[in-house]
Amino acid sequence: MPNLKDLKNRIASVKSTRKITKAMQMVAAAKLRRAQEAAEMSRPYTERFNAVMAKLAASVGDAENAPPLLRGTGDDKVHLLVVMTAERGLCGGFNANIAKLAKADAADLLAQGKTVKIITVGKKGRDAMKRDYGQYFVDHVDMTEVKRVGYADAQTVAANVLNRFDAGEFDVAKIFYSQFQNVVTQIPTKQQIVPVDTGDAEDVDTGTFYDFEPDENAILTELLPRAVATQIFSALLENGASEQGARMSAMDNATRNAGEMIDKLTIEYNRSRQAVITNELIEIISGAEAL
Amino acid sequence: MAETVQFDLVSPERLLASVEAREVLIPGAEGDMTALPDHAPLITTLRPGIIRVSGVDGDKEYVVTGGFAEINGQSISVLAERALPRADVTKEDFQAMVDEATERLNRVKEQNADEHGLIDDATKLLHDMVAVGDHIGMSPN
Numbered sequence: 001m002p003n004l005k006d007l008k009n010r011i012a013s014v015k016s017t018r019k020i021t022k023a024m025q026m027v028a029a030a031k032l033r034r035a036q037e038a039a040e041m042s043r044p045y046t047e048r049f050n051a052v053m054a055k056l057a058a059s060v061g062d063a064e065n066a067p068p069l070l071r072g073t074g075d076d077k078v079h080l081l082v083v084m085t086a087e088r089g090l091c092g093g094f095n096a097n098i099a100k101l102a103k104a105d106a107a108d109l110l111a112q113g114k115t116v117k118i119i120t121v122g123k124k125g126r127d128a129m130k131r132d133y134g135q136y137f138v139d140h141v142d143m144t145e146v147k148r149v150g151y152a153d154a155q156t157v158a159a160n161v162l163n164r165f166d167a168g169e170f171d172v173a174k175i176f177y178s179q180f181q182n183v184v185t186q187i188p189t190k191q192q193i194v195p196v197d198t199g200d201a202e203d204v205d206t207g208t209f210y211d212f213e214p215d216e217n218a219i220l221t222e223l224l225p226r227a228v229a230t231q232i233f234s235a236l237l238e239n240g241a242s243e244q245g246a247r248m249s250a251m252d253n254a255t256r257n258a259g260e261m262i263d264k265l266t267i268e269y270n271r272s273r274q275a276v277i278t279n280e281l282i283e284i285i286s287g288a289e290a291l
Numbered sequence: 292m293a294e295t296v297q298f299d300l301v302s303p304e305r306l307l308a309s310v311e312a313r314e315v316l317i318p319g320a321e322g323d324m325t326a327l328p329d330h331a332p333l334i335t336t337l338r339p340g341i342i343r344v345s346g347v348d349g350d351k352e353y354v355v356t357g358g359f360a361e362i363n364g365q366s367i368s369v370l371a372e373r374a375l376p377r378a379d380v381t382k383e384d385f386q387a388m389v390d391e392a393t394e395r396l397n398r399v400k401e402q403n404a405d406e407h408g409l410i411d412d413a414t415k416l417l418h419d420m421v422a423v424g425d426h427i428g429m430s431p432n
């Protein structure tokens with residue numbers, strides 16, 4: 001049986017752990033609200049952007065002269081996986097789930113004999129992928145300094161991807177991130193970003209004929225890189241909200257566990273204390289009886 | 292003919308304006324244009340410039356750095372790369388935009404010495420940006 005002093009120390013340390021996890025939970029809750037707001041603010045842009053892209057793509061169609069970003073390189077050999085995770089841990093399965101999905105996809109592609117290249121955004125994903133897929137890493141984008149994800153950050157990532165595409169380094173690019181459902185559910189998601197996926201053409205109202213200034217192709221050439229950036233931006237925002245949500249529920253669990261542990265330890269402490277007292281009494285009584 | 296048209300100005304980070312407008316001046320890539328209600332459907336890219344909205348409740352001006360606009364009979368949506376209400380543009384903001392345009396020009400010059408189209412584009416972007424500055428009474432240093 002552990003002695004009383006040890007138990008007391010143990011209880012004190014679990015109590016301070018509980019304080020920390022509680023504080024982290026509250027911080028995550030505050031950040032989550034901000035992240036959700038940011039995600040919501042970006043929604044009008046994304047929706048309209050996609051609507052316009054769909055219209056444009058429908059009017060250009062699969063024409064031969066469509067820009068390669070839309071049409072693809074006509075090949076499917078080299079896949080670029082952009083794995084977007086958090087910079088910090090202590091957020092439950094958030095990072096691990098994204099990494100798991102990316103790993104499964106990489107394994108799948110390799111089994112099909114394709115070449116895989118990986119760009120990681122966020123340190124945790126890099127660490128998680130390093131052991132099995134370290135040799136496929138081509139780049140890493142560090143987001144440690146970024147406090148609030150802005151469009152500029154997404155543009156940096158997009159520029160990185162697009163430069164590689166222009167240099168012919170890959171045929172297909174996908175992003176891996178976590179979609180924010182609610183505080184307890186975040187869905188690891190993969191999404192193709194190059195060639196640009198314009199969604200279902202059937203939803204588009206083709207009744208309206210648009211004039212284009214300058215012509216369709218010039219607009220497309222300008223818009224497609226932006227489409228990539230926009231997709232990355234909304235993925236980053238979703239990821240931000242998911243991370244905080246995951247951290248919040250992880251820390252909530254940790255706080256609750258610590259509470260349970262304190263209760264158990266306190267009972268054990270009281271029991272041992274009682275045992276010590278009983279022991280002492282027995283000693284005194286048997287000493288008195290012996291007289 | 293409808294009196295007003297729904298005007299939305301959105302940047303990736305937020306929705307800046309969503310108002311009923313009587314007319315909107317848009318800095319299109321091939322020249323400024325004013326869109327009135329029931330304008331023919333049009334999609335155009337933007338150059339850096341000023342968007343002027345004459346709304347039901349007064350005029351408003353926004354500085355945009357580029358992006359594109361979708362116009363149809365019922366609505367005008369401007370999707371700007373970056374947009375700020377004109378009153379909120381500080382000298383630092385503007386300087387940052389000009390610096391960015393300058394840097395882009397320099398970068399393009401280094402990379403594509405032979406592709407003149409790109410250099411021209413970047414030069415034009417910078418000039419447009421500077422012109423915006425003159426217009427709102429801020430000249431870059």
